[in-house]
Amino acid sequence: MALPAYTTTGQRIGWYSFLTYCGLVFFFLIAPIFIILPLSFSASPFFEFTREFMNLEPEAWTLRWYRQMVGISSIGDTTVVSNKWMLGTRNSFIIGLSATFLATALGTVAALGLSRPNMPFKGTIMAILISPMIVPLIITSAGMFFFYSKIGLTHTYLGLILAHTALGTPFVVITVTATLTGFDTNLIRASQSLGADTMRTFFKVIMPLILPGVISGALFAFITSFDEVVVVMFVGSVEQITIPKQMWAGLRQEISPVILCMATCLVALSIALLTTVELLRRRSERLRGIKLRN
Amino acid sequence: MQISPFLFGDKIMNERTADPILTTEGIPLKVSLQKAERRNKIRATLLVAPLLFFILITFLIPIGDMLLRSVDDSYINTVFPKTFEKYKKWDRQGLPSEELYKTMFFEVKEGSGYSIGKATTRMNYAKSGWKSLLKKSKRKFKKIEEGPYKEQMIAIDKRWGDMEYWKALGVMVDPTTAGYYLNAVDLKYNVDKEIVQQKENRRIYNHTWVKTFKVSLLVMFFCLILGYPISYLLSTLPLKYSNLLMICVLLPFWTSLLVRTVAWMVMLQQKGVFNNLLVMANVIADENRFKLMYNETATIIVMTQILLPFMVLPLYSVMRTISPNYMRAALNLGASPLHAFWKIYMPNSVPGISAGCMLVFILAIGYYITPELVGGKDGQMIGNWIAYHLKTTLNWGLSAALGAILLGVLTVLYWVYNKLVGIENIKLG
Numbered sequence: 001m002a003l004p005a006y007t008t009t010g011q012r013i014g015w016y017s018f019l020t021y022c023g024l025v026f027f028f029l030i031a032p033i034f035i036i037l038p039l040s041f042s043a044s045p046f047f048e049f050t051r052e053f054m055n056l057e058p059e060a061w062t063l064r065w066y067r068q069m070v071g072i073s074s075i076g077d078t079t080v081v082s083n084k085w086m087l088g089t090r091n092s093f094i095i096g097l098s099a100t101f102l103a104t105a106l107g108t109v110a111a112l113g114l115s116r117p118n119m120p121f122k123g124t125i126m127a128i129l130i131s132p133m134i135v136p137l138i139i140t141s142a143g144m145f146f147f148y149s150k151i152g153l154t155h156t157y158l159g160l161i162l163a164h165t166a167l168g169t170p171f172v173v174i175t176v177t178a179t180l181t182g183f184d185t186n187l188i189r190a191s192q193s194l195g196a197d198t199m200r201t202f203f204k205v206i207m208p209l210i211l212p213g214v215i216s217g218a219l220f221a222f223i224t225s226f227d228e229v230v231v232v233m234f235v236g237s238v239e240q241i242t243i244p245k246q247m248w249a250g251l252r253q254e255i256s257p258v259i260l261c262m263a264t265c266l267v268a269l270s271i272a273l274l275t276t277v278e279l280l281r282r283r284s285e286r287l288r289g290i291k292l293r294n
Numbered sequence: 295m296q297i298s299p300f301l302f303g304d305k306i307m308n309e310r311t312a313d314p315i316l317t318t319e320g321i322p323l324k325v326s327l328q329k330a331e332r333r334n335k336i337r338a339t340l341l342v343a344p345l346l347f348f349i350l351i352t353f354l355i356p357i358g359d360m361l362l363r364s365v366d367d368s369y370i371n372t373v374f375p376k377t378f379e380k381y382k383k384w385d386r387q388g389l390p391s392e393e394l395y396k397t398m399f400f401e402v403k404e405g406s407g408y409s410i411g412k413a414t415t416r417m418n419y420a421k422s423g424w425k426s427l428l429k430k431s432k433r434k435f436k437k438i439e440e441g442p443y444k445e446q447m448i449a450i451d452k453r454w455g456d457m458e459y460w461k462a463l464g465v466m467v468d469p470t471t472a473g474y475y476l477n478a479v480d481l482k483y484n485v486d487k488e489i490v491q492q493k494e495n496r497r498i499y500n501h502t503w504v505k506t507f508k509v510s511l512l513v514m515f516f517c518l519i520l521g522y523p524i525s526y527l528l529s530t531l532p533l534k535y536s537n538l539l540m541i542c543v544l545l546p547f548w549t550s551l552l553v554r555t556v557a558w559m560v561m562l563q564q565k566g567v568f569n570n571l572l573v574m575a576n577v578i579a580d581e582n583r584f585k586l587m588y589n590e591t592a593t594i595i596v597m598t599q600i601l602l603p604f605m606v607l608p609l610y611s612v613m614r615t616i617s618p619n620y621m622r623a624a625l626n627l628g629a630s631p632l633h634a635f636w637k638i639y640m641p642n643s644v645p646g647i648s649a650g651c652m653l654v655f656i657l658a659i660g661y662y663i664t665p666e667l668v669g670g671k672d673g674q675m676i677g678n679w680i681a682y683h684l685k686t687t688l689n690w691g692l693s694a695a696l697g698a699i700l701l702g703v704l705t706v707l708y709w710v711y712n713k714l715v716g717i718e719n720i721k722l723g
Contacts (some may be wrong), residue, residue, distance in 0.1 A: 001702065004442075006459075011631065014631070018523060018527075019527075021508035021523055022527045024466045024525050025521075025523065025524050025602075026524065026539065026542045028520070029542050029543060029545075029546050029547065029599060029601060029602060029603075030542050030546070030603075031561075032554060032557035032558055032560075032561055032599065033545065033546060033553070033554065033557055035557055035560055035561060035567060036553070036556065036557050036560060039560060046565070047556075047559060047560045047563070047566070048560075048565045048566070049567065049569075068347045086577070089371040096572075106344055106345040106348055107345060108345070108371065109339060109341050109344060109345065110342045110345035112344070113337075113338045113339065113340070113341025113342035113343075114338075114341075114342060116334065116337070116338040116341075117333050118334045118338055118592035119338040119339070120335055120337070120338075120339065123712070123717075124565060125342060125346060126717055126718055127708070127712055127717050128346065128349065128350060128354070129329050129342075129345060129346065130354075130717050130720070131349075131354075132349065132353050133709070134656060134657075134704065134708055135357065135660070135701065135704065136659075136660020136661070136662065136677055136704070137660070137662060137663075138660065138680050138681055138697070139357065139360070139660065139663040139679045139680070139697045139700065140356075140357065140683075141352065141703055142360050142680065142684055142693060142694070142697055143353075143358075143359060144353075145358045145360055145684070146356065146358035146360050146363065146690075147355060147359045147360070150359075158345045160340060162352045163352065165348070165352070166348070166349060166352040166353040169345060169348075169349065171722065172346075172462075172674055174718070174720055174722055175722060176719075177554045177718055191699065216722075220722060223550075226550070227550040227551055227552070229552065230662060230663065230664065233351075234684070243549065246555075246625065247556070248552065248667075250666055251552070251555075251556065251559075252667075257340050259556055260556065260560075261340050263550070263552075263553040263556050263557070266549070266553050267549055267553060270545065270548040270549045271545065271548075273548055274544055274545055276539065277548075278537075278541070280543075
């Protein structure tokens with residue numbers, strides 16, 4: 001953004017120091033995430049940049065930790081296969097995908113109801129449905145720990161899936177309700193007057209229009225489950241390892257660079273998800289006829 | 295012919311004939327509309343019902359169930375029912391009668407080791423020493439065959455003759471207790487069920503509550519002073535650039551909390567990136583590296599970075615709606631840029647400030663993972679104590695009471711947030 005010609009020197013200095021400040025804040029936000037990328041290739045078992053590593057000496061760079069992550073590691077001559085990380089990845093995907101599916105289905109239907117003009121107690125119900133996002137995880141976990149053990153859901157995948165579904169639904173409700181604001185209800189009437197029944201109207205008219213909101217809600221729900229560790233620790237059993245749980249254990253006990261490899265993979269995943277959501281958002285704005293500024 | 299209806303009482307009337315308007319089925323229009331309205335209401339409710347029911351079962355009831363534990367004190371009454379029945383008649387003056395000793399004797403002797411063990415944990419909260427006393431007694435009571443029991447029990451352990459122990463039982467007679475709530479704010483019942491302060495070395499919670507609020511407020515403050523300028527920049531830049539920069543805000547939002555915490559460990563530890571850079575630039579000597587990890591500073595730095603997007607998103611969405619013409623007008627009328635900002639822009643952005651600050655504070659106050667991993671000893675917040683009592687000391691009543699107080703504070707904040715901002719306006723990108 002160019003400054004107009006009449007700006008004084010003082011204003012110029014002010015503007016550029018403002019830009020510098022903003023630059024530093026963006027750096028503060030982004031730098032920590034990218035600092036782990038190169039470190040995951042470092043041969044040093046501690047989380048540090050060694051001098052050899054900085055000088056790009058080949059023996060200071062390694063793929064050893066990545067090999068360990070996928071379950072191959074060698075101590076001396078023997079090859080040890082420990083697949084805790086892969087087991088965690090599998091579990092994370094099973095729990096995450098199931099919870100996402102449930103949360104998306106329940107959340108979308110509820111958002112459709114909440115967006116109707118004649119929904120009674122709308123505010124209160126909305127506040128209740130969003131509350132899993134607000135209540136601290138440690139309180140949620142404590143509650144679930146006691147209650148789920150009473151009904152035999154602790155140490156089961158079902159328990160974890162149900163818990164993560166509850167945590168994921170607020171995101172679906174929020175994104176789908178947001179897509180539904182400004183939804184032209186005449187479209188529904190038009191479809192019905194042309195003879196489509198409720199189901200057909202839903203899948204042929206409503207669904208294509210709210211799909212971007214539904215998908216971004218689903219992605220939020222998925223990442224919430226995929227990143228969740230406190231509930232898994234309290235409700236899950238010792239064997240039910242997920243990626244974040246394994247990372248937590250790694251951070252508390254043996255600080256191993258394998259954590260950095262997994263972290264790098266997770267950053268890649270979040271970049272992919274973010275890109276998808278951004279593209280969807282723009283598509284949704286285009287579909288709903290919201291013109292972008294400029 | 296056009297009919298313009300008017301309302302007469304609660305009937306929708308035809309203007310020309312002054313008769314109620316009827317539908318084709320001959321029902322008054324008002325009734326028919328109400329019917330349709332009711333049907334729509336039911337339909338909307340039916341759509342919401344499955345999720346509401348699901349949240350109730352998997353989320354709300356478990357939390358309610360946990361909160362009940364914070365006042366529940368009934369277990370011990372099920373282990374020593376007869377003793378407590380007799381106990382109520384004791385005048386608390388001299389030592390109890392032989393009868394009470396006898397009842398207690400049999401209930402200890404015949405009770406299962408497991409349930410007595412569980413009960414003594416509770417008894418120890420009322421008066422420490424009960425646990426070891428009962429453990430010892432349980433073993434030795436086996437040898438006693440016949441009464442009188444009072445003297446024999448005192449002979450086994452003279453604590454049986456100590457009024458303090460007997461009095462302490464009185465705290466546990468009721469099936470509900472406020473004791474855990476008292477503990478949560480560094481108070482307790484003494485043996486006479488009067489509220490007193492905890493011993494000096496056991497007062498930890500008031501300090502932690504203050505710290506939790508302090509850390510949350512500081513995080514909120516830092517998020518504001520870091521988030522406000524970048525939100526302003528994002529809202530004034532052309533969309534082409536601001537979308538790109540927005541990625542910088544949204545990427546941390548999408549990145550795993552644990553990954554970001556690990557990243558900060560790499561940055562802040564003694565041999566971490568930050569200290570290394572300072573040493574390399576000769577700002578500090580190698581032996582004077584800053585201690586930035588495993589303390590309160592680390593908790594604040596890391597939580598600020600993690601919660602910053604929650605400040606920027608609402609601020610940005612409010613600032614985008616402030617027309618740049620306001621500022622131009624103010625400058626045109628002779629205000630200095632700072633004056634114009636303070637008098638015109640700032641007040642217009644207040645809804646964003648309040649939304650962002652409240653959201654950050656609400657999320658910060660219950661934080662557990664980050665303080666646990668980077669906070670060391672003095673960076674712990676109340677959430678960490680809840681987890682500690684849940685996992686380590688198994689004092690579930692106390693962790694439920696701490697959780698209930700925290701939840702109470704949050705409910706008030708959430709209610710205010712809902713009134714001010716509206717919960718459906720939460721921004722997720």
